[in-house]
Amino acid sequence: MITLGDYLIVSGILFAIGFAGVMLRRNLIIILMSLELMLNAANLSLVAFSRFRVSPAGLPNYNAQVFVFFIITVAAAEVAVGLAILVALFRARQTTDVKDISELKF
Amino acid sequence: MSSILPWIVLLAPLCSAACITLFALRWKALSSFISIMAVLLSFICSCLVFARADISAPQFGWIDVAGALKVPFGLTQDQLSKMMLVLVSGVGAVIHIYSLGYMRDDEGKSRYFGALSLFMFAMLGIVVANNFVMLFMFWELVGFTSYVLIGHWFYRDAAAAAAKKAFITTRIGDFGFMIGILMLWMATGSIVFAEITPRMSMLTSHPTFLTVVALLIFCGAVGKSAQFPLHVWLPDAMEGPTPISALIHAATMVAAGVYMLVRVAFVIQTSQTALLVIAWIGTITAVLAALIATQQNDIKRILAYSTLSQLGYMVMAVGLASNDASMFHLFTHAFFKALLFLAAGSVIVMLHHEQNIWKMGGLSQKLPITFVTFVAGALALIGCPPFSGFFSKDAILALAYQRNVPIFAVGLFTAFLTAFYVIRLLVIVFFGKPRSEVARESRESPAVMTGPLIVLALLATLGGFAFFARRFLALPIEKEVAVFVPAVAIVALILGSGLAIVLYRNRASEPLDLQLLRHKFYFDEFYRWLIYWTQELLAGVFAFFDRWIIDAGAVSGSGRGTLGIGALLRLIQIGNLQAYLFLFGLGIVALIYFAVFH
Numbered sequence: 001m002i003t004l005g006d007y008l009i010v011s012g013i014l015f016a017i018g019f020a021g022v023m024l025r026r027n028l029i030i031i032l033m034s035l036e037l038m039l040n041a042a043n044l045s046l047v048a049f050s051r052f053r054v055s056p057a058g059l060p061n062y063n064a065q066v067f068v069f070f071i072i073t074v075a076a077a078e079v080a081v082g083l084a085i086l087v088a089l090f091r092a093r094q095t096t097d098v099k100d101i102s103e104l105k106f
Numbered sequence: 107m108s109s110i111l112p113w114i115v116l117l118a119p120l121c122s123a124a125c126i127t128l129f130a131l132r133w134k135a136l137s138s139f140i141s142i143m144a145v146l147l148s149f150i151c152s153c154l155v156f157a158r159a160d161i162s163a164p165q166f167g168w169i170d171v172a173g174a175l176k177v178p179f180g181l182t183q184d185q186l187s188k189m190m191l192v193l194v195s196g197v198g199a200v201i202h203i204y205s206l207g208y209m210r211d212d213e214g215k216s217r218y219f220g221a222l223s224l225f226m227f228a229m230l231g232i233v234v235a236n237n238f239v240m241l242f243m244f245w246e247l248v249g250f251t252s253y254v255l256i257g258h259w260f261y262r263d264a265a266a267a268a269a270k271k272a273f274i275t276t277r278i279g280d281f282g283f284m285i286g287i288l289m290l291w292m293a294t295g296s297i298v299f300a301e302i303t304p305r306m307s308m309l310t311s312h313p314t315f316l317t318v319v320a321l322l323i324f325c326g327a328v329g330k331s332a333q334f335p336l337h338v339w340l341p342d343a344m345e346g347p348t349p350i351s352a353l354i355h356a357a358t359m360v361a362a363g364v365y366m367l368v369r370v371a372f373v374i375q376t377s378q379t380a381l382l383v384i385a386w387i388g389t390i391t392a393v394l395a396a397l398i399a400t401q402q403n404d405i406k407r408i409l410a411y412s413t414l415s416q417l418g419y420m421v422m423a424v425g426l427a428s429n430d431a432s433m434f435h436l437f438t439h440a441f442f443k444a445l446l447f448l449a450a451g452s453v454i455v456m457l458h459h460e461q462n463i464w465k466m467g468g469l470s471q472k473l474p475i476t477f478v479t480f481v482a483g484a485l486a487l488i489g490c491p492p493f494s495g496f497f498s499k500d501a502i503l504a505l506a507y508q509r510n511v512p513i514f515a516v517g518l519f520t521a522f523l524t525a526f527y528v529i530r531l532l533v534i535v536f537f538g539k540p541r542s543e544v545a546r547e548s549r550e551s552p553a554v555m556t557g558p559l560i561v562l563a564l565l566a567t568l569g570g571f572a573f574f575a576r577r578f579l580a581l582p583i584e585k586e587v588a589v590f591v592p593a594v595a596i597v598a599l600i601l602g603s604g605l606a607i608v609l610y611r612n613r614a615s616e617p618l619d620l621q622l623l624r625h626k627f628y629f630d631e632f633y634r635w636l637i638y639w640t641q642e643l644l645a646g647v648f649a650f651f652d653r654w655i656i657d658a659g660a661v662s663g664s665g666r667g668t669l670g671i672g673a674l675l676r677l678i679q680i681g682n683l684q685a686y687l688f689l690f691g692l693g694i695v696a697l698i699y700f701a702v703f704h
Contacts, residue, residue, distance in 0.1 A: 019691075023684055102681030 279329020331363025385425025392418025525602025
């Protein structure tokens with residue numbers, strides 16, 4: 001039987017992988033992808049909470065699911081903006097390595 | 107009775123000064139004419155004012171600061187001021203005429219006469235001022251004109267320096283004078299003499315305050331009348347033209363200090379301590395100056411030191427609480443000292459500006475009129491009967507004998523010294539053989555110079571007789587004093603004169619050599635040292651404060667502090683995205699830690 005705890009452990013592992021990616025990888029695209037991973041770890045735990053907090057009438061708590069939709073929408077918009085900045089940056093500097101981008105103006 | 111005459115006396119010289127400075131600077135003859143006419147007008151009006159007992163001048167409000175400080179512009183018209191008006195304008199007129207001869211070929215003749223007129227205005231203003239503020243303003247104005255006239259030949263370094271010295275030294279005294287006036291104003295709420303007089307009784311319960319006020323006011327006189335320890339400026343002031351030395355630095359301006367003390371006697375005489383200090387300052391000045399005069403070689407400097415000495419006598423008399431004796435001596439001194447200076451000026455001009463007495467000699471035949479008038483002045487100065495100085499000096503000595511015997515003794519010794527140095531001067535300059543080429547070729551001065559000499563010689567001779575004396579001397583002198591004091595004074599006079607004749611007859615150079623006296627007791631050197639060190643010390647303190655507290659601390663310190671804090675902050679601005687993220691994460695963890703577990 002899969003319990004709430006198992007879902008949360010998976011979610012935690014996913015978040016940790018995403019955080020490690022953001023912290024350790026140099027490539028901006030990978031960092032962006034790792035960010036998505038962290039968002040989805042949060043989504044997973046929210047959905048799990050929704051599934052396991054059942055009301056007396058036997059229905060799941062839909063608030064959490066609505067919240068997840070919002071996060072997915074915002075994440076999509078964020079990726080669009082992030083990738084656009086990435087392209088612009090690449091055109092200007094011919095690199096996507098964060099080590100090379102340490103100044104505010106160039 | 108109200109009249110316009112006192113106003114004419116006061117304002118005629120001012121108009122003259124204004125006309126000369128504004129319009130007539132280019133026309134020398136015109137300037138001197140205007141100036142002389144103004145002073146003559148002033149003199150005639152003074153005499154008219156003097157002759158009419160009931161004359162008075164209207165007074166009008168001048169400054170009014172919120173009712174707290176009211177300064178009227180009014181003229182005092184009492185016996186004392188009328189007498190001084192006649193004296194100042196009379197001696198002034200004589201010296202104006204003499205200046206015509208003395209300054210005949212001077213480049214700055216217009217400037218000279220303009221300043222002379224301004225001086226006459228200021229001096230007459232001091233005499234008639236009826237309140238402290240007016241008195242102080244005119245007081246400063248005479249100081250300024252004195253500065254201008256001492257520095258008349260400003261292209262000579264010595265004259266420029268002497269002018270500056272006179273002005274600054276006098277200012278030291280004036281500062282005390284001003285504080286004294288302010289204290290008196292605070293205590294009584296008025297600055298008009300006639301209003302303060304009845305209010306003085308309110309202050310009798312504060313003797314210390316009165317003493318301080320009296321001494322501060324006396325400070326003004328110490329500066330202006332060149333009393334010890336501010337006497338150093340007067341001998342240097344002889345760098346000015348000789349008529350200026352006669353008018354300003356012998357007859358009138360330096361006597362203004364004494365006149366002021368007499369005018370404010372109602373303050374001074376409330377404090378016995380102040381009176382004692384004043385008397386002793388006068389005595390010290392008298393004897394000190396007389397001692398210095400015995401070893402000087404410049405004819406004008408000898409006369410300057412004798413002026414100091416005689417002013418000491420006057421201040422001594424003020425300190426002995428006798429206005430009469432003091433004013434009497436002021437009066438006679440004005441005549442004979444102006445006379446001596448003008449006669450010396452005549453000698454100096456005829457010897458082509460030679461002032462060293464050892465280059466003169468045998469002038470009694472070359473300049474007979476100058477010689478005779480000089481002798482009259484000299485006899486008056488040493489107090490030889492029946493010349494005027496005898497009576498006035500005798501009055502002061504008798505007073506001292508009655509009130510304070512030590513002062514009398516020192517005064518008598520001064521009389522002895524006076525006789526000694528005056529006769530020394532007379533013997534060296536007018537007798538013996540001429541000691542230089544210019545002295546051999548000299549001849550008598552023109553009439554425009556000898557005329558004033560004769561007038562002043564008559565006044566110096568007759569000035570002591572009863573007609574003048576009874577206007578001053580109200581105090582009865584005890585019979586034994588009246589015999590004893592003149593007797594010892596004459597003995598001192600004969601001793602001094604005899605000693606001088608024995609020592610200096612037919613000498614070609616100074617037989618005595620007293621360095622201490624020749625260097626004027628090293629006052630100038632001491633003051634130079636004192637000023638140098640106080641200045642160095644103050645400058646050192648200020649430089650330290652400026653360099654280390656203001657510059658290094660406040661200015662550079664704030665800049666360096668900002669830079670330092672900026673450098674610290676820059677350590678965390680490394681520009682690495684992931685480092686920022688790490689710090690961001692740490693911050694979040696800390697936030698959660700504090701939010702959840704505390």
